[in-house]
Amino acid sequence: MSDIAFDLRSLVEVIERLDEGLIRYRKDISDTQIRDGLIQRFEFTYELSHKMLKRYLEMASASAAQFDGMPFSDLIRTGNEQALLLSDWPRWRLFREMRGKTSHTYDEAVARVVVAEIPAFLEEARHLCTQLQARVA
Numbered sequence: 001m002s003d004i005a006f007d008l009r010s011l012v013e014v015i016e017r018l019d020e021g022l023i024r025y026r027k028d029i030s031d032t033q034i035r036d037g038l039i040q041r042f043e044f045t046y047e048l049s050h051k052m053l054k055r056y057l058e059m060a061s062a063s064a065a066q067f068d069g070m071p072f073s074d075l076i077r078t079g080n081e082q083a084l085l086l087s088d089w090p091r092w093r094l095f096r097e098m099r100g101k102t103s104h105t106y107d108e109a110v111a112r113v114v115v116a117e118i119p120a121f122l123e124e125a126r127h128l129c130t131q132l133q134a135r136v137a
Helices: 009-027 032-060 072-081 089-104 108-136
Strands: none
Touching (some): 009 108, 032 089, 072 089
8 A cells, every 4th residue: 555645744734723723712712713713624624534534445445436436424434444533423424514514504503512523523533644644654
């Protein structure tokens, strides 16, 4: 696998930016501008995380085509079975629902729920990145 180009720099960068946003938000949780920026960072970190997961599974598989039409839930289950993820589908379904809610509407209650779940998502994203780095090194 190490001979296949698999650039994780963008994933590392978005995880660092999400962590930075969380640290800044925790310094002043009343700052809604920082909170809104944190939610945006969650959105793009979530998107890139599952895209990198899929890309890795395709590259590591003898049959990459099996992942083309695979439902998202099965993609997450496969990632979990291969120890690429800490959690299985129920947890990632929550992250996916959060992403869907934040991208289509703004609601104060939703924003608070999303921010409360970001630390758990950040842990998942870090684990995924660490596992991918170890496997493509």
